[in-house]
Amino acid sequence: MVAPELLPVAAQTNSGEFYTIATLGSHSALQILKGAHDEGFRTLAIANLDTERLYRSFAFVDEVIPLARYQDFPSLVPELEQRKVIIVPHGSFVAYLSLGEHKRMTIPYFGNKAVLDWEASRELQRQWLTRAGLRIPRQFRTGSEIDRPVIVKLYGAQGGKGYMFVRDAHDFEQRAERLARQNYILQEYIIGVPAYIHYFYSPLTGKLEIMSMDRRYETNVDSLGRIPAAAQEGMNVDPSYVVVGNSPLVLRESMLAEAYRMGEDVVRVSRDICPPKGLFGAFCIETIITPDANFYVMEISARIVAGTNPFIDGSPYSYLNYSEPMSTGRRIAREIKNALLSNCLGCVLDDSSVVP
Ligand code: AMP
Ligand code: AMP
Numbered sequence: 001m002v003a004p005e006l007l008p009v010a011a012q013t014n015s016g017e018f019y020t021i022a023t024l025g026s027h028s029a030l031q032i033l034k035g036a037h038d039e040g041f042r043t044l045a046i047a048n049l050d051t052e053r054l055y056r057s058f059a060f061v062d063e064v065i066p067l068a069r070y071q072d073f074p075s076l077v078p079e080l081e082q083r084k085v086i087i088v089p090h091g092s093f094v095a096y097l098s099l100g101e102h103k104r105m106t107i108p109y110f111g112n113k114a115v116l117d118w119e120a121s122r123e124l125q126r127q128w129l130t131r132a133g134l135r136i137p138r139q140f141r142t143g144s145e146i147d148r149p150v151i152v153k154l155y156g157a158q159g160g161k162g163y164m165f166v167r168d169a170h171d172f173e174q175r176a177e178r179l180a181r182q183n184y185i186l187q188e189y190i191i192g193v194p195a196y197i198h199y200f201y202s203p204l205t206g207k208l209e210i211m212s213m214d215r216r217y218e219t220n221v222d223s224l225g226r227i228p229a230a231a232q233e234g235m236n237v238d239p240s241y242v243v244v245g246n247s248p249l250v251l252r253e254s255m256l257a258e259a260y261r262m263g264e265d266v267v268r269v270s271r272d273i274c275p276p277k278g279l280f281g282a283f284c285i286e287t288i289i290t291p292d293a294n295f296y297v298m299e300i301s302a303r304i305v306a307g308t309n310p311f312i313d314g315s316p317y318s319y320l321n322y323s324e325p326m327s328t329g330r331r332i333a334r335e336i337k338n339a340l341l342s343n344c345l346g347c348v349l350d351d352s353s354v355v356p
Pocket of ligand 2: 137151160187188189190191194216218241288298299
């Protein structure tokens with residue numbers, strides 16, 4: 001086992017060549033690359049024509065490769081496979097690359113790609129979370145079963161749009177026409193407050209850390225509350241959850257033990273479903289907390305989430321574990337560095353990774 005704080009800074013390979021940490025220029029790239037730079041790595045942002053100038057403006061970004069569109073990333077793969085590059089994936093990789101494209105690339109990749117299948121399918125996610133003893137919203141098979149408020153989620157709904165709310169079975173019947181010929185799920189609507197909990201699990205030390213927490217700023221749902229309910233009547237506004245930013249959050253301390261337990265159990269079960277490595281590195285459990293202090297889990301994200309961005313300088317929780325600013329992006333770079341220094345880079349990479 002490695003004691004992370006005690007290791008030297010230079011992230012050099014045995015041959016003296018530096019490794020480069022690379023990611024797509026979006027989402028949490030600034031945090032990832034700043035963290036990589038602070039841990040002694042070279043940094044590469046793969047930007048597009050709109051974002052190139054932004055990423056070049058930061059001194060900690062050593063190199064920028066512009067692409068016409070992020071979806072063109074696969075055309076860059078052969079070049080990157082020749083270099084000592086390690087990819088740190090984030091939400092834009094999932095948004096712009098297919099599962100197949102993810103799996104085909106052999107660039108050293110931080111994380112376990114096998115988890116992607118379990119994350120991409122709502123049904124497999126439910127199995128995973130249930131096996132870990134997490135509470136999830138009830139799902140209804142048919143409209144006639146609905147006995148409480150329901151959120152209707154269309155399959156393939158992306159970017160927070162395409163939701164509908166139903167009060168009861170009768171309400172559903174009246175709106176069923178709108179849903180004809182569409183694939184959707186009927187999920188119990190949990191009335192509570194959202195809390196997104198960010199974790200880091202180290203395969204090198206076997207330890208789980210709570211890194212930080214956030215809540216999202218979403219339009220237009222976060223603006224609907226600013227219009228009195230009576231004035232909303234007849235406006236016919238479709239609620240959307242498109243994210244525009246994130247705010248920091250700290251949890252009531254008596255609820256922290258359950259948040260930690262949920263993270264540990266999700267990691268434990270992941271070793272059964274994606275053996276042998278399971279889920280490691282950064283991940284996030286998206287919860288709604290009810291008035292009786294129960295966590296309901298909406299989703300799990302198996303990599304760094306953009307909700308960690310308010311904490312580039314560290315969070316109240318990371319400060320408890322580190323006496324220096326420790327963002328999730330820097331924590332990832334620290335883990336890669338520790339793996340290099342203990343001659344086990346493979347311990348923190350997907351098994352498809354070919355290290356040049
Ligand atoms: P982008 O590269 O900004 O298009 O984001 C890629 C994916 O990450 C999309 O699914 C976004 O909804 C999600 N995302 C981006 N930024 C945030 C954020 N600040 N909080 C939560 N999710 C985000
Ligand atoms: P999702 O598409 O699961 O990321 O959900 C988008 C937004 O809807 C998030 O802000 C969640 O907080 C909220 N949400 C999703 N499912 C539920 C649910 N069953 N009950 C309450 N809120 C939900």
